[in-house]
Amino acid sequence: MPPSDDTDASIARLLVLKAMPLFADVHPDELAAVAEHTHLHTFEAGERLFSGTEKPVSTIHLVMEGRVTEHRGGRPFRSHGPQHVLGGLDALALSETDVVAVADEYTRTVAIERTALRDILEDNFGLLSTTLQGVAAATLRLRRRLPAAGFGEPSLHDHAPDGADDLASRMAFLRRHTWLGHLRVRTLGQLAHDAVVLAPRAAHHLWAGGDTAEHAVVIVRGTVTCSIDGAVTWNVGPGTVLGLEETLALEPRWGAADAAADTALLSITRTQLIDALEDDPDAAVGLLGGLATVASTLRDRVAGGETP
């Protein structure tokens, strides 16, 4: 179906966006900017939304009607129905994963180009913040499906650098050893400046599952033991950003965290983080891309068959 620019078509596209759980609380005026850059598409059964050759995917589809099966790495991964988003994480993360999406039946979607979405998000922090919250929530859901919540083994145990001594050290640490490192240096500088340095002793209780999440911590030295319901435990070490997803998603802590040894942490509150990002839309889009990359990687592991 060719794109239509009349008011009715605009309203139809706006309704599709507004009906998405992610945008349910966003004011229609803010979503109108997104709707203006969307197009209606139709696919017959068997037709491909993503062919697998386009890496990263350049178009994000919101399913209005019909069903689509998503294949990742050559295997069927998930079936999508109305209000589902296809290609969102891949586009935001600039993922190089093979993604094939095939319409199982006659399907209608509203599509937006990755670059257009990025421009809109840069211009509208409210939308960006909502999207960030949605991606953080998606990351949390994926963590719940992976062993050790998708965290790897601590990698900087034996050569943990001094990262909490002064502002320059903190900036250098965040830049070199965390996935936040691709943010703009001035935003890292702002976060490093605002962060509080914590030095919990061994066995100090950082938080429990179900606690309100108001801050994230970056482990600079030492090890933190995480556990879910006291049953599953694993350790994370320097360079790990812990608690960020639930802090951004406004969800409770999904597990407990305790210092396993004398530890140095940089604590960043949600307010500090949001303030820093609001000052720097590029950095906010960068963080969104970074978080989407984390989520995308976790999803590839889920698609690969890993289970807790």
Next chain:
Amino acid sequence: MSSLLGVRPEDGRVVGLAFATLLLMVAAHSVLETARDALFLAALPAQRLPWAYLGIATLAFLGAWANGRLATAGAPGRVLAMLLVTGGAGTVVFWRVLAVPTSAALMALYIWTGVLASIVVTQFWVQLASRMDVGRARRAYALVGAGGMTGATLGSLLASVVLTGHEPRALLPIAAALFVTAALLPAFAADDHDTRDAPEPASDDDTQPTLRAVWNDPYMKRLVPLAALAPIVAMGVDFIFKSVVTHAVPRTELGSFFARYNAIVNALALIFQLTVAPRLLQGIGVVKSLCLLPGALGAVAAGVAGTAALPAALVLRGTDGVLRHSLHRAATEILFVPLSGSTRAALRGLTESLGQRGGQVLGSLLILAAITLGATPPGIAAAVAVLCALWLLGYVRLERHYVERFRTQLRAFSTTSDTTVPALDLKSLETLVATLSSPNDAEVLAAMDVLASVGRARLVPPLILYHPSDAVVLRALALFDDVTRDDVQEIRRRLLAHDLPAVRAAALRSLAATGKDHAVVRLMLREDTSPLVRATALVLWTGAKDTPAADLDDAVRDLLASPDPVSRLAVAAAFGELPSRLRLPVAQALLHDATPTIRREVARTLAADPDVALMALLTELVAMPECRVAARAGLLTLGDPALEHLGRVLADPATPNALRRHLPRTISPFASARAAEMLVTQLGHEDDGRVIYKLLRGLGRMRTDDPSLPVDRATLVGQAERTLERTVALLAYRVAHEMLTAEGEDLLGVLLAEKEQRAIERVFRILQIVETSEDFATMHAALSSDVPATRAGARELIGHVLDGRFRDALLALTDSLPPAERLQEAASALSVPVADTALVAWRTPSTDASVDALATVVATMCDDLSLAVAALARRQLSANLKETPRAAI
């Protein structure tokens, strides 16, 4: 030499080859032209010249058509080479034919010379333009044009030398050899094409424009008549000159006279081209440079009209010779650069055929008519002066459209965030109302929200309160909050028996808000099983007017004592029903150690019915992201008292930065002159960069929404200048830092580059606030484009809409030159002490003066206002410089 002439290393190869090609082409033409003039005027009277002009014009129509086709051919470089070889071969044929000269052969030679020059030179510029953006063209075209000047001078000198010992006919094989040599240069060979050089297609569709499209485009349609006026004036000048010369110079000396005269004029043109033209193109811009030729020719032609003397004619032709093929040619060619490839080729063909050749035909006919009518050279000079005035006026009027061309191209970068829900027509309203019946709950909710956002909530039928979805019912209860109709009240009463406590609580709040159903509140307080509903009922009961004060205080204490999050959330949603004296303490108690959800609910409740007593708390809540939207709405509802309060808090240095940085965007929605005044005043003495950024964003939003809102321009311009100076200082740090730092990870370098970009962004934000009629935001966005042509277009536009040292500094800072060279340019426009010091270090590396200068810059950097810059400078640079200053550089 190239840097001396303003050509950058990355352009060196293209410009060098273009220079050499044009040099040989024009040298060949100059030799051929000397032979042609000498042979023609020695055998035929000057009165035959118009017929030759007419012949050139007629045949050149065909040539221009062919040129348009060839310009878009697959292998453009080979096309030019082929044309040059053909030119050489044809010239050799004339050499053979003119062994026995006839009138027809001489006339044919005259026409051949003109047509050949027209075709190859036009083809050359079209091919060159396809590899240029306007910025590169402004830098390079003067030098490339100098190739033409050099070629003309060398060609004239060569001809002069040859004529001392040979007949003019001997020049023909020399010209042929030069054409063929030019063909051997690989200037635009297809396999030499570097994609880096290719500019993006312009914003217009990259298809050949129709005549109608050209006519409808105010820029393109003006190029054609302007192109026509140029040859008419040139022919008039040429005719006056040759008429006067043939009367004053013996026929036998005409050859050597023309050779000497052309050599002098060409040498002057070359000097002008190398020394003056680049500065004019860079300094006064393209269109003003174009105005010089008609302006100067008009003035001199008026002089000739008065005297008709040989010196005046020499000056007239000399002015034309110096300006036309140097500055004017280069500037004219730049006019085609902003067009897309196909449009450029087609329009170039059109200006060549309809404009240039049409102008030649018209010029020929006019001169023939003038001769027939017995006009004398002074009379024709007077006519030329009038034509020059028209020509000049045409360029003056072209400038606006030239600038608009770049504006149009940059519109693709325009921001989109101002879009709102479109005004609804009947069909779209039907769509929304129909969606209320959708089986998909999310779609129903979306339709309700969209209808509410455009003020059409009344189209949502009350029966939707019976919807099976709890979420829909809750949203509908909120939507009908102010509705007191009996039918709605009845449905609310029924909803008190709903399964979901949240629905029962919301229905109870709605009922209580009408002030009639206290019995229901008491009933729910006593009998409902849900803590959420009971807590809601308790708040509503305590808020009733007839509750004794003591009982009320006890009840509130009980309410707040419960740690249960569900109960606290219920209280947060309902405490707006309490007497106003209790709202503030209850809100403060609820906010103590609250979750984000409860904080957000408190802010919403406060904002729903704010009063002045709550102003301070609402202001504090602005600092919390989850409360910000509601708190701002509440303050806005309070109006002027809240605005004045916000202004005081913003100006108070004791206000925490975490709050201050959010106040500008809280003040800007007030959208009043007073609000703008507060923000501009604060901008004048604010030190915190993050607050400044928010002040600019707030002011930017206000001025975008209402450009008539008055702002203090002097304060804003002062801030822009300070920001520009700050940018220059950051660039100076970068230059010093690069001199001191080896390869490797470099946080400071990255940070300085980022801060420099940020500072430039602020300058553009201020410009946008000061001048809302220009789209500075788009210009700034275009400067970040990956496409050189887009960046060049933005810079061209900036060059036209700004002026003075501010423009020069901004253009220098946004240039693609290496940091030190940008700093040099910027510092020449704007005096910043630390920049001068850094430049001393850069200009005299490895000297004591350099070490001292670097130490000074680093010390300044370590004291910088930005904590991150200072911290990294101390860590990365200062120790290095103090301990091993020599090694450091």
